[in-house]
Every structure is written in C-alpha cells, then in structure tokens.
Amino acid sequence: MASNSFRFDEVWEIPDATPQEVWEVLADPDLLPLWWGDVYKEVEKLTSYDRPTVGAKARARARGFLPYELNFILEAVELEPGKFVAVKTSGDFDGHWRAVLTPSGRGTHVALTWQVLVERPILRLLSPLLRPVFAWNHRWTTPRGEAGLCRLLAEQRKAAG
Numbered sequence: 001m002a003s004n005s006f007r008f009d010e011v012w013e014i015p016d017a018t019p020q021e022v023w024e025v026l027a028d029p030d031l032l033p034l035w036w037g038d039v040y041k042e043v044e045k046l047t048s049y050d051r052p053t054v055g056a057k058a059r060a061r062a063r064g065f066l067p068y069e070l071n072f073i074l075e076a077v078e079l080e081p082g083k084f085v086a087v088k089t090s091g092d093f094d095g096h097w098r099a100v101l102t103p104s105g106r107g108t109h110v111a112l113t114w115q116v117l118v119e120r121p122i123l124r125l126l127s128p129l130l131r132p133v134f135a136w137n138h139r140w141t142t143p144r145g146e147a148g149l150c151r152l153l154a155e156q157r158k159a160a161g
Contacts, residue, residue, distance in 0.1 A: 002117070003127040003128040003131055004117055004118040004119070004123075004124045004127040005115075005116070005117050005118075006114070006115070006116050006117075006118070006134065006135065006138070007113070007114065007115045007116075008112075008113070008114040008115075008135075008138055008139075008142075009111075009112070009113050010111075010112045010113075010114075010142050011109065011110065011111055011112070012109075012110040012112065012142075012145075012146040012149070013104060013107060013108075013109060013110075013146075014107050014108045014109075014110060014146070014149060014150055014153065015106060015107040015150065016106055016107055016153070016154070016157070017107055017108050017150075017153045017157075018082070018103070018108065019082040019083065019101040019102065019103055019108045020081060020082040021108075021153060021156075022101055022108045022110060022149070022153070023081055023082050023083070023084075023085060023101055024052075024081075025149060025152060025153065026085045026099050026101075026110075026149075027052035027076070027079055027081075027085045028051075028052055029043050029045075029056075029058040029060065029074050029076075029087075030043055030045065030058070031152070032060065034148075034152055035145075035148035035149050035151065035152035036141075036144065036145045036148045036149070037148065038141070038144040038148070039062050039063065039064060039141045039144060039145065040060055040061075040062050041061045041062060041063060041069070042060070042061040043058050043059070043060050043061075043074075044058060044059045044060075045057075045058050046058055046059055046073065052076060052079050052085075053076065053079070054076050054077060054078065054079055055075065055076065056075070056076045057073055057074065057075045057076075058073070058074045059071070059072075059073055059074075060072055060073075060074055064137040064138065064140055064141045065137055065140040065141075066133070066134075066137045068123070070091070070092040070093060070120070071091050071092050072089045072090060072091030072092050072093060073089065073090045073091050074087050074088075074089060075087065075088045075089075075090075077096075078098075082101065083100070083101060084098065084099060084100045084101060085098070085099045085101075086098040086099075089116065091119070091120075092118070092119060092120035092123070093116040093117060093118050093119055093120070094116065094117050094119050095114065095115050095116030095117060096113075096114075096115050096116075097112070097113070097114050097115075098112070098113045099111070099112050112142075114138070118134070
C-alpha cells in the first residue's frame with residue numbers, strides 16, 4: 001500500500017433511528033456542519049439539488065485535531081434510500097466513502113468505509129513519516145461524527161413531537 005493511501009473501516013450504532021432517518025442525514029452534504037461541525041467547517045453546493053441525488057456535488061472544508069484543513073469535493077455516486085450512501089471525493093484527498101445501513105435492535109447499524117489517497121502536496125510528502133499520526137487524526141474525527149449524528153437525530157425526533 002502506498003504511504004499516502006489510507007483505508008478506514010468503522011462501525012457506528014445509531015440508537016432510536018431507522019435506517020431511512022439515518023440515510024436522510026448521511027445523504028445530504030448540506031447537513032454535515034450541523035451534525036459533524038467539529039470536523040466539517042463549511043459545505044457549499046456546487047450543483048443544484050433539493051434532495052440527495054446521484055451526481056450532486058458539494059465543496060467541503062474540514063479539519064481534524066491536527067492544525068491543517070482539507071478542501072475537497074464530495075460527489076454522490078450511489079444512493080439507495082434507507083440502505084446506503086456512497087460518495088466520491090477529490091481534492092486534497094481522492095477516494096471513496098461508503099455507508100451501509102441496516103436495522104439493529106431499536107436503531108441502525110452503520111458500516112463505514114473510507115478509502116483515500118492523500119493528494120495535497122505537503123501532506124503527501126509527509127505521509128511516509130507521519131502515516132500513524134494522520135491515521136490517529138482520522139480516528140479522532142469519527143466518534144465526533146457518530147455522536148453528532150445521534151444528537152441531530154434526537155433533536156429531530158424531539159422537534160417532531
């Protein structure tokens with residue numbers, strides 16, 4: 001595996017939410033700063049869409065614990081309501097993100113896979129030396145995403161009555 005290539009397989013357990021409810025949040029990039037604001041600082045639509053659509057693109061600016069930002073484009077490449085979301089990324093890192101949703105008890109099991117190549121020149125150059133640190137930085141972000149998703153869905157349930 002190239003030193004600038006990373007793969008992360010993770011699992012989130014989202015209580016008290018159906019796969020469809022989880023899908024509606026994960027499939028909408030506009031919502032990222034609302035539930036994963038610790039990481040996603042800004043998202044801007046690049047194509048016009050009212051609902052999640054294959055081919056829809058958005059520009060994102062994100063940051064983990066380490067003192068650098070990543071800028072990239074998200075493009076929805078596979079969407080099946082209540083089942084899965086897949087996104088292609090390009091920019092400071094190129095790759096693929098996929099979430100597979102299945103019912104689990106009173107909630108939803110989310111199996112996530114991130115497979116990326118770091119392309120930002122300085123980060124690519126440092127990848128052989130700082131690979132464990134970059135991987136740690138990614139693992140710092142994911143519990144914040146899971147917690148934020150749970151929080152947003154709980155707020156939506158509360159607002160609905």
